[in-house]
Amino acid sequence: MSQRRDSKNVSANTRPRILLLLSAAAALVLASLTTASTASAATSLPCDIYGAAGTPCVAAHSTTRALYAAYNGPLYQVQRASDSARTNIGLLAAGGYANAAAQDSFCAGTTCLITEIYDQSPRHNDLTIEGPGGAGGQDTGVPADALPVTAGGHQVYGASFSGRMGYRDNTTSGVAVNGQPEGMYMITSGTHVNDRCCFDYGNAETNNLDTGNGHMDALNFGTECWFQPCNGTGPWVQADLENGLFQSSAGGSQNTANTGTKFPFVTALLKNNGQNFFALKDGNAQSGSLRTTYSGPEPTTGSGYAPMHQEGAIVLGTGGDNSNGSIGSFFEGVMTAGLPTDAADNAVQANVVSVGYGGPTGTTGSLTAGSELSLRATTACCTGDYLRHQNDSAVISPVSSGSSTVDKSDATWIVRKGLADASCVSFESRNYPGDFLRHFNFKVQRQPMDGSAAFRADATFCPVAGKNGQGTSFRSYNYPTKYLRHYNFSVYIADTSGTNAWDSATSYNDDTSWVAGQPWAP
Structure with a gap:
């Protein structure tokens, strides 16, 4: 209301000068923003x-x-479980990306928590692990x-x-x-x-x-x-x-x-x-x-x-x-x-x-850490089926060049070093960052990694030669007699000495053998 009332009080002689000044100011602002945007896009x-x-x-x-x-300081601090030692994780170069290899080296053979996230601004408003409050007790780091x-x-x-x-x-x-x-x-x-x-x-x-x-x-x-x-x-x-x-x-x-x-x-x-x-x-x-x-x-x-x-x-x-x-x-x-x-x-x-968050890793089709791949079933019934997640569960279903983007993404995994044993592997979802394949009550699911020892063990699989002579079989890290197996289109960890339906000896060697190939999702 006050703005409209003020505009009515501007005289006829004053209004053109004000409009001219406002137009000039707007042009200067637009020019400066255009210049800033161009520079920002570049540097x-x-x-x-x-x-x-x-x-x-x-x-x-x-x-x-x-x-x-211009920033070239630390991004965050980690503390390892084995000896409580801490180190800062910095950048590969000024203005660049985190030196994740430094974290991997420092935390090798143990686990680490992030204990501090540094403020890159001159204010130094660094974030440390939160203490108890009115609605929650002492927190932990991620x-x-x-x-x-x-x-x-x-x-x-x-x-x-x-x-x-x-x-x-x-x-x-x-x-x-x-x-x-x-x-x-x-x-x-x-x-x-x-x-x-x-x-x-x-x-x-x-x-x-x-x-x-x-x-x-x-x-x-x-x-x-x-x-x-x-x-x-x-x-x-x-x-x-x-x-x-x-x-x-x-x-x-x-x-x-x-x-x-x-x-x-x-x-x-x-x-x-x-x-x-x-x-x-x-x-x-x-x-x-x-x-x-x-x-x-x-x-x-x-x-x-x-x-x-x-x-x-x-x-x-x-x-x-x-x-x-x-x-x-x-x-x-x-x-x-x-x-x-x-x-x-x-x-x-x-x-x-x-x-390019979540962009391609640059490696495909192999079981080396960082590689993106899709895993194809080898059982005669299902050689066009791939291991995928669907409604949080691991299943197999047909995937082809004509499949939807969702189907292709759900059937694409990123190989990570085993969360419980770096000599084995874990499979991170391509389209659900931070979610991994893990077994729970012997059924395999896609779940976010919570850092617990149980999750790490459940999400770690050790590759061996395919039991039917094709591809690879994946042995459960914490149930070493059980292997990743599809049964009635769902995926479990199973062995033939078990008492569950999915432990059946019928086609067991075929159902536990998988061919690692090129990822369906780009």
Whole structure:
């Protein structure tokens, strides 16, 4: 109302001069943004882009890559179980990608946890393992090897959260407080989510307690629907502003097209001016542009949100009061001082896409670590069938050049060093990053790696010559008399001395022999 009233009071003589000045200013802004975008596409990383747009990063966290072109410091710290020693994992080069080989070498023969994720910004808002809070006890760090992924053509590791895992910094510098504007994004995964509270990244309370409405300003990603309606099945990018996960000012979704974002790699973005406006965006981190799912007033569901009352801590993986039942994946994220422009957001998304998260490993068709392959059955009935996942279970089904993209992706696996024994192998899903084939009650399933010794053992298989003289048979690491076998189109670990139906001796040697070949998914 006040803007319309002011415009009516501008005199006829003054209005043309103002319009001329505004037009000139707009042209200068457009030119500068065009120049910045061109430079950003060539040389700038996310925090360079936001800094050039006048909204510098006050936090920049990643386990996969540098977020400033000039950054050449550590990304994160790992601690190994065997002797509690710690080391920092840095970059292959300034502005480049994580030196995953350094982690592999340091953690060889044992397991490691990520104990600290360093802030690449000059603010040094480093994240350490979160302590107890109002809704959750002491957290642990994520297993360092649970989420291998390709980025920039290099193998790196994301951070895979499996509940009761979280990081925090309660004594930050430069992070928005008491209604100051800010923005943030993170790269996460739409295939590793649940409906528990709260997989967050962003601004939280400084005492690990719920201190009231508007005391948080954090990204949330998951399938928890706090306010109705929630369209589709999710997962959704939401704003955790404390005492609610918001998709709009009314709480629930006002966007019927926003049914969730299930891409293997997701860009999630929130910005909030701290007074009367916030916006949510999402996108495919592998291709395309951002989508705005909400842009409008602060929540009207209760007092305390307009203005906001942020406290300035940073949380990752839990809610502000350490509600820590959620699962999720984290690859990178930043927080800014000031409200980022849409142009800067778009340039950051373009840079993220250029990373090529989840891209080809460069090796195919073999059982060497890092190779992508598909496994074909050799039983006479089923020589056109391949081992794939379907509704979380391992099955065999026909796959051919005419099959759907989903079928081809479900039948493609990435060979990893055995999670329990590096001389054996584990199979990571190509389209569900961080999910592995593992047996449970002898049935083989696709599940996210939780870092436990039981999971590591269940997901490790040792290759031997094919029992029927073709290809390879895969012996279970922790049940060494049992082999990976298809039976009635489902997949189990089995041996002929067992008492289950899938332990039948009929065609056992054929059913346990697999041919490793070129991957169906590119």
